[in-house]
Amino acid sequence: MPTITLSAVAKSYGGGDYAVKDLDLTVPDGAFMCLLGPSGCGKTTTLRMIAGLEQPTAGTIAVADRVLDSVEQGLYVPPERRGMGLVFQNYALWPHLSVRDNVEFGLRMRKVPAPDRRSRAEAALKMVHVDDAIDRYPSQLSGGQQQRVALARMLAINPGVLLLDEPLSNLDAQLRLEMRAELKRIHEESGATIVFVTHDQLEALTMATDVAVMKDGELQQVAAPMDLYARPANRFVAAFVGSPPMAIVDVGPAPTGLAASLLHFVKSRAEGCAPAAVGIRPEALHLGAPHASAWREEATVEAVLPAGSSWTVRLRVLETELYALSYTPVLAAPGDMLTCWTEHMHLFGEDGGRISAWDTRGVGA
Numbered sequence: 001m002p003t004i005t006l007s008a009v010a011k012s013y014g015g016g017d018y019a020v021k022d023l024d025l026t027v028p029d030g031a032f033m034c035l036l037g038p039s040g041c042g043k044t045t046t047l048r049m050i051a052g053l054e055q056p057t058a059g060t061i062a063v064a065d066r067v068l069d070s071v072e073q074g075l076y077v078p079p080e081r082r083g084m085g086l087v088f089q090n091y092a093l094w095p096h097l098s099v100r101d102n103v104e105f106g107l108r109m110r111k112v113p114a115p116d117r118r119s120r121a122e123a124a125l126k127m128v129h130v131d132d133a134i135d136r137y138p139s140q141l142s143g144g145q146q147q148r149v150a151l152a153r154m155l156a157i158n159p160g161v162l163l164l165d166e167p168l169s170n171l172d173a174q175l176r177l178e179m180r181a182e183l184k185r186i187h188e189e190s191g192a193t194i195v196f197v198t199h200d201q202l203e204a205l206t207m208a209t210d211v212a213v214m215k216d217g218e219l220q221q222v223a224a225p226m227d228l229y230a231r232p233a234n235r236f237v238a239a240f241v242g243s244p245p246m247a248i249v250d251v252g253p254a255p256t257g258l259a260a261s262l263l264h265f266v267k268s269r270a271e272g273c274a275p276a277a278v279g280i281r282p283e284a285l286h287l288g289a290p291h292a293s294a295w296r297e298e299a300t301v302e303a304v305l306p307a308g309s310s311w312t313v314r315l316r317v318l319e320t321e322l323y324a325l326s327y328t329p330v331l332a333a334p335g336d337m338l339t340c341w342t343e344h345m346h347l348f349g350e351d352g353g354r355i356s357a358w359d360t361r362g363v364g365a
């Protein structure tokens with residue numbers, strides 16, 4: 001199975017702006033890599049370059065030791081010779097062909113003999129759990145089933161690399177949830193290397209083995225989902241990943257109120273540490289009796305928002321609004337005064353980058 005390597009890849013559509021800038025990215029063999037970022041950050045362009053649908057302006061793309069694009073060497077392998085399967089948001093199935101024929105279509109184009117075609121189509125449809133609808137037409141299927149057929153069509157050609165561009169965005173919330181679990185299972189069963197484009201951080205965190213976060217055409221961080229969440233490399237990733245988002249408080253150069261309180265705490269724990277901003281995730285902000293070593297302040301409850309299994313509380317702390325997320329019932333009412341506290345802060349420097357030494361409290365100590 002193949003590792004995909006992008007080296008110093010850039011793409012300009014003309015006019016001096018770059019959709020993708022100097023991208024170095026390795027998608028490990030068998031990974032489920034999500035390209036994550038806000039609209040326009042270059043995710044689709046990156047995927048289309050891997051697919052061969054766009055040619056890079058600079059750089060090299062290789063799969064295993066086979067170079068597919070090299071601007072320097074004037075080398076370019078067209079999409080149909082890359083051995084990759086693509087599924088896009090609009091997964092057009094042929095309306096006049098049955099599910100079986102839709103899936104067999106790609107195999108027919110590749111001149112696979114009929115009996116082999118038949119068994120491969122059946123196996124692929126079985127894998128995506130729509131084998132019971134094999135003789136139906138696309139109009140007789142739900143959106144989720146159609147999406148599965150589109151996937152089966154790709155899986156049947158047995159690609160080493162599967163490229164998916166927001167394939168779940170046309171589905172309703174329930175189906176999206178189901179399909180996320182299905183895609184994970186399909187990834188494990190097929191062993192394919194998957195690159196998946198999404199702007200939905202939850203989708204990325206739940207499915208991926210590796211997440212690459214992009215902003216303005218530039219790679220911000222590549223990490224396993226929990227590492228990305230626990231140790232975001234900079235303010236952008238910290239604010240983009242997590243819901244409700246991390247509160248990020250600017251603490252320099254002459255902080256007052258909450259900023260002063262946080263900075264005072266940081267300096268008391270790590271002498272010489274001078275962060276520009278302090279971040280607190282809502283679920284790391286607790287209410288009630290604090291741990292001895294924790295940062296704490298008095299908070300006024302502004303609103304309690306129960307959501308069945310969790311409680312979001314809007315607090316006012318030293319004139320600043322903060323959110324706390326609790327997974328145990330919060331029995332407070334607006335106007336109540338409580339102590340809020342945390343032991344988990346994220347520190348960011350002047351350049352927005354994470355001060356990782358703080359995570360082990362080695363800063364300035």
Ligand SMILES: Nc1ncnc2c1ncn2[C@@H]1O[C@H](COP(=O)(O)OP(=O)(O)OP(=O)(O)O)[C@@H](O)[C@H]1O
Nearest residue numbers: 013018019037038039040041042043044045046199
């Ligand atoms: N064919 C094109 N011609 C000119 N500019 C383009 C073209 N395709 C994309 N762009 C520009 O390149 C930048 C990156 O676009 P891209 O579609 O890769 O981003 P994205 O992160 O996938 O966004 P979205 O989630 O909205 O699809 C954007 O500024 C976009 O306007």
